[in-house]
Amino acid sequence: MLSHRTLYLHALSVAATFNRDDSGVELHTIPLFHANGWGRPQASTMMGLKQVMVAALRNPPPSSG
Numbered sequence: 001m002l003s004h005r006t007l008y009l010h011a012l013s014v015a016a017t018f019n020r021d022d023s024g025v026e027l028h029t030i031p032l033f034h035a036n037g038w039g040r041p042q043a044s045t046m047m048g049l050k051q052v053m054v055a056a057l058r059n060p061p062p063s064s065g
Helices: 004-017 040-047
Strands: 025-028 050-053
Touching: 004 040, 025 040, 040 050
Parallel strands: 025 050
Antiparallel strands: none
């Protein structure tokens, strides 16, 4: 079960793993529900990083021509 405590402790461990300064930028390229994305947004916020999230990739509408 996820609680605020588990999210906080996990974000602390992720933040301790990655050495970044506060001028870094975190580019989220994987889904945040994926195992590699767990804790990254919380840890990035905790470390004061700028976060960039990629919009959903969609197929363009077919051209009518």
